[in-house]
Amino acid sequence: MKNIIVEIPEWAYEFHGHKCPAMPIGYRAGLTAMAKLGVEKASNKELYLICENGPAHAAACFLDGVMSSTGCTYGKGNVEKLNYGKNAITLVDLKTKKAVRVSMRPEFFEKALNSEFVQLRKQNVHPNDIKPEILTPLIENVKKADENMIFTVSEIFENNVQLPKGTFDWHNCSKCNEIVFDNASKIIDGKVMCQPCAAKII
Ligand SMILES: [Zn+2]
Ligand SMILES: [Zn+2]
CATH class of the missing domain: 3.30.1330.130 (60s Ribosomal Protein L30; Chain: A;)
Structure with missing residues (x-):
């Protein structure tokens, strides 16, 4: 070398x-x-x-x-x-x-x-x-x-590391209306929310 x-x-x-x-x-x-x-x-x-x-x-x-x-x-x-x-x-x-x-x-x-x-x-x-x-x-x-x-x-x-499977599923946050992907969204009282909006509610 x-x-x-x-x-x-x-x-x-x-x-x-x-x-x-x-x-x-x-x-x-x-x-x-x-x-x-x-x-x-x-x-x-x-x-x-x-x-x-x-x-x-x-x-x-x-x-x-x-x-x-x-x-x-x-x-x-x-x-x-x-x-x-x-x-x-x-x-x-x-x-x-x-x-x-x-x-x-x-x-x-x-x-x-x-x-x-x-x-x-x-x-x-x-x-x-x-x-x-x-x-x-x-x-x-x-x-x-x-x-x-x-x-x-x-x-x-x-090494058996697994990549999490990427999602193509998304929602509009019921509070801020911004798009949030399914695997990171929260359901609060039956409504889909992004995490920042959910955190303000809980
Ligand atoms: Zn540098
Ligand atoms: Zn939101």
């Missing part, structure tokens, strides 16, 4: 909103997991992502990178965030039930967390205000680092 440069598409930075090293690391984590499973980016809900990061910490931008490369997104509903405060993912191929866990190596992560970029972020400097001289080498390093230096990759294991 040496001397291979993994390009991070410009649209991924646009989606994320700024340039930083953590989003590209997440992008690569997704690529590494997909390669291990022998799958491609999910065009629909072929894959399921369980991310251990969050709720709010340095390098949490990682998740946007993973979503970008795997196609597992909150809109499709095939992402779950565990809020363990760890930059690690489990990616599941929903067809074969095969899964792999990819986690950041502590040595690589420590270096990143001790970087000037993170020190400036700690002082609340906006990522866009951090000089390219500081930021660019970090991103270039993520692009060219051997994946075994960045990640620990598990053996393949079985």
Whole structure:
């Protein structure tokens, strides 16, 4: 894997909103997991992502990178965030039930967390205000680092996660008239309501 440069598409930075090293690391984590499973980016809900990061910490931008490369997104509903405060993912191929866990190596992560970029972020400097001289080498390093230096990759294991079936059934809320999907609506005194309206009534 040496001397291979993994390009991070410009649209991924646009989606994320700024340039930083953590989003590209997440992008690569997704690529590494997909390669291990022998799958491609999910065009629909072929894959399921369980991310251990969050709720709010340095390098949490990682998740946007993973979503970008795997196609597992909150809109499709095939992402779950565990809020363990760890930059690690489990990616599941929903067809074969095969899964792999990819986690950041502590040595690589420590270096990143001790970087000037993170020190400036700690002082609340906006990522866009951090000089390219500081930021660019970090991103270039993520692009060219051997994946075994960045990640620990598990053996393949079985995961039986089930995606909830999406509904096409909907109602007009009897109070606010807005459309609410069946699997999230409430029935109060025989009337269908959205949850906010139901909460105000109970
Ligand atoms: Zn970021
Ligand atoms: Zn309502």
